[in-house]
Amino acid sequence: MDETTHPRLRNDIQAIPITVEGQQLITFTDPLRLSATGFAMDRRAIPLLAMMDGRNDLRDIQTGLMRITGGTVVSIAEVQALVEQLDKAFLLESEAFRERKNALMKEFARWARREPALAGRSYDADPERLTSFMQTVEQGLAPLPEHDPTGVTGILAPHIDIAAAQQAYVDVYRRVTGGGHGLAVILGINHHGGDGLFCLSAKDYVTPLGVLETDREMVEELKQDLPEGTLAEYDFDHMMEHSIEFQTVFLAHYLGTGLKIVPILCGGIHEFLSSGADPFEDVRFCAFRDNLRRIIGESALRTLLVSGVDFSHVGRKFGHGVPAESLLERARANDRVIIDHLLHGRARDIYRHCLATGDQFNVCGIASMVLFSSLVGPCRAELLHHGTYDEPATGSAVTFASMVFAGS
Structure with missing residues (x-):
């Protein structure tokens, strides 16, 4: 028309x-x-x-x-x-x-590196003040219990504004310090709804604390032998996307800029939810997951999987027509079902639950969670935080969590 x-x-x-x-x-x-x-x-x-x-x-x-x-x-x-x-x-x-x-797409294509979109807006662009902020938050947390950071295989962190979930971010990232991880595979969420189930970028990510180099060889290998429609044609969706950017800030601080990354935006989940199809029976999802699993397994670098996600989005701002406070109890209960599936490595059950409930609480992270859980599998997992950010001005709220996963 x-x-x-x-x-x-x-x-x-x-x-x-x-x-x-x-x-x-x-x-x-x-x-x-x-x-x-x-x-x-x-x-x-x-x-x-x-x-x-x-x-x-x-x-x-x-x-x-x-x-x-x-x-x-x-x-x-x-x-x-x-x-x-x-x-x-x-x-x-x-x-x-x-x-x-x-x-804008042509402009981003000319960039040699992915510049920060939200430095100076969602977090401090000054490296000294940014470092001081994270140190101050960490000092306000309970002492870190004895743990082995070398055994950490994955973390789940928020992607909500850093100030809103500062303790959840810092608590999970401080647990990987000294773990010897040389590579972080970051599974963000594609909020732009672009083409393809996944969007890869070979650009390095710039942070106020330095540059995180993208493992271009791994990105290219990951692209091989994938069915049509698996990957977005361009990496443009990385330009403004915050779900990976926020993770790079903490990775640069806690693991240093010698770390290599593979930035992956996950999307397409609503294609499955609306049709009732199962991503675990979809050749695109399975081929990408299997490629990624194989490449991680063959890497000489100790790899950290990072899922940058939020949970429920409720209230007037998110289309519910009623204030968030009337939905929060049920939304958080829904979160806990998903969290339990994550804790026990039940990747398929995460999707099945969201399908059965019609994703009525707008969980912003399903695509990343499902892939992340299928890669880390059943292991020793711990929920660190399950929080809520209230926005009274709009009658809305967002829930988030942080979790740590270690080898079984």
Whole structure:
């Protein structure tokens, strides 16, 4: 259908309810940061935005807008003006958005290294202050119990804003110090919903604490003999993605910049959840998992698997229509089921549980958790933290956890 007459809202943006001087508004989070900061609309427009799915034309949207305004006559010209406003903000799937995104893709392709997207925003860009922050958080934790860091094969860490889960991050990462790990395979989450189940990058990751070199040889080997549709065509989704970036900050601090990494964004899980198909019977997922398992097994470097994930996302900000507090008890109980499967290496049961429950609490991490668990398998595992970040301004909350896994 014609995009100019049947507008479609981008599927990677999020409408967030806010209150400004008594006004009930919605603003937008754009992972590509194309939309101007501060762009907001009347909150009553949420049902209208839901109509912008590429199937409704301007006349349908006009009818919806009149319903929202209590029958006030709204002209097609006014509807067109609203659509144009959204398009200028790059919030619609349109030629303007694609041109801007393509320009960004070309820019990222020219980068020799992946520069930090969130240094100075989500964490301190100054290396001394960043180091001091992590040291201060660690000093506030209970003394580290006696353990053998050389036996740690995997960790599960949050990817929520670092300040929101600082103790969970630091507690799990301090347990790998001195473990002699020479390689970290980082399984982040692709929040951009790109093509392919997985997105690889051969670019080194820059952090305020130094550069983590990507093992390009391993990345290239991992790409071999995979079915069509397994990998994203380009590595562009790494440009703004935070789920790997946050892990690299802690890896650089606790394991040093001599560490090599393999950065992998995991996605495509909703393809399986919506169809009811089993990723463990999908040739793309199985081929990638088997390739990765073989390559890790053949590596001369002691390898640390890192799953950068969050758990439930509940409340108004995440489409539930009710405040998070009314859902949190059930959401955290749902988390605990998944955590128990992780603790016992039941990778397939993680997916089956999320399928059976319809992923009603928006667990942001399933794709990474399932792959991670299938690679670490049953072993000695420990839950360190299971926390909640509340956001009263939007009536929303996010849960997170940190876990450590050691060889059986």
